[in-house]
Amino acid sequence: MTATILDGKAFAARLRQRIAGDVERLRADGITPGLAVVLVGEDPASAVYVRNKGRQTREVGMKSVEHRLDAGVAQDALLTLIGELNADASIHGILVQLPLPGHIDSAAVLDAIDPAKDVDGFHVLNVGRLATGQKAMVPCTPLGCLMMLRDHHGSLSGMEAVVVGRSNIVGKPMAQLLLGDDCTVTVAHSRTRDLTGVVRRADIVVAAVGRPGMVQGDWIKPGATVIDVGINRVDAGEGKTRLVGDVDFDGAVRVAGAITPVPGGVGPMTIACLLANTLTACCRAHGLPEPEGLTP
Numbered sequence: 001m002t003a004t005i006l007d008g009k010a011f012a013a014r015l016r017q018r019i020a021g022d023v024e025r026l027r028a029d030g031i032t033p034g035l036a037v038v039l040v041g042e043d044p045a046s047a048v049y050v051r052n053k054g055r056q057t058r059e060v061g062m063k064s065v066e067h068r069l070d071a072g073v074a075q076d077a078l079l080t081l082i083g084e085l086n087a088d089a090s091i092h093g094i095l096v097q098l099p100l101p102g103h104i105d106s107a108a109v110l111d112a113i114d115p116a117k118d119v120d121g122f123h124v125l126n127v128g129r130l131a132t133g134q135k136a137m138v139p140c141t142p143l144g145c146l147m148m149l150r151d152h153h154g155s156l157s158g159m160e161a162v163v164v165g166r167s168n169i170v171g172k173p174m175a176q177l178l179l180g181d182d183c184t185v186t187v188a189h190s191r192t193r194d195l196t197g198v199v200r201r202a203d204i205v206v207a208a209v210g211r212p213g214m215v216q217g218d219w220i221k222p223g224a225t226v227i228d229v230g231i232n233r234v235d236a237g238e239g240k241t242r243l244v245g246d247v248d249f250d251g252a253v254r255v256a257g258a259i260t261p262v263p264g265g266v267g268p269m270t271i272a273c274l275l276a277n278t279l280t281a282c283c284r285a286h287g288l289p290e291p292e293g294l295t296p
């Protein structure tokens with residue numbers, strides 16, 4: 001068996017096109033959704049993500065604002081900037097790129113963002129709302145995974161899902177979203193006993209541990225759907241590097257029913273869902289109907 005490849009790049013392109021149509025209609029009514037992205041420091045990967053976020057925001061017709069702060073910036077200065085963005089009516093979404101330098105209390109910064117503008121869904125109020133099944137801003141990567149799973153399967157009801165990884169950004173919100181779609185959900189992690197056996201019983205495996213190739217092909221139940229959230233840069237020899245996921249793709253593709261590649265799987269959906277959340281936040285701010293299909 002060779003798995004169906006779930007093409008996140010193409011899915012994200014379609015989603016951006018649809019968002020661009022919605023933005024065009026809003027702009028005709030005098031409303032331009034605005035997204036502010038804050039980057040602290042010079043982490044090269046973060047700089048690329050922020051650049052791509054700005055470009056894609058402009059491409060769908062939204063207003064894009066970027067704030068680049070020195071790695072040594074004082075936490076108070078960052079909080080002041082967030083306060084200004086909270087008060088700016090032309091900004092509907094605020095995102096602080098992670099990770100932040102060690103001297104900054106990330107939770108304090110994320111919780112300073114107006115929950116209505118928290119397009120990352122990391123504010124504790126949005127975390128609580130998602131966990132209790134209320135209307136929330138939902139973290140972009142898990143939202144993208146859910147969209148791809150629903151697109152492939154239709155209903156996820158009754159499926160056995162295993163999320164490997166318990167981060168606040170992916171693992172925990174992913175588990176909440178799958179629960180919301182009536183899956184039976186297990187959150188596994190590096191200390192899980194018999195991890196192989198736990199993964200083997202899953203109809204849906206979401207791997208988000210940040211360890212290259214950790215989930216082996218023979219851990220996968222034949223026909224299962226595998227969503228690989230890992231983005232690991234590894235040595236490819238001759239001074240080059242390449243991106244690999246948390247799943248051993250070559251092994252898993254022979255067993256799974258469907259699988260996301262790395263690159264070109266979940267990654268592109270992260271930024272597309274950021275744009276989706278910004279559009280949703282803008283509509284909510286203006287008391288307009290929610291755009292369909294962009295929230296769980």
Ligand SMILES: Nc1nc2c(c(=O)[nH]1)N[C@@H](CN(C=O)c1ccc(C(=O)N[C@@H](CCC(=O)O)C(=O)O)cc1)CN2
Nearest residue numbers: 049096097098099120140141263264265267268270271
């Ligand atoms: N505030 C946030 N910080 C971070 C988030 C986040 O959602 N919010 N997620 C990640 C990084 N990230 C977005 O910020 C992100 C990661 C990967 C991709 C992506 O498109 N990946 C491509 C490959 C890109 C490459 O060649 O390097 C792919 O998988 O095909 C987009 C966004 C951590 N920080």
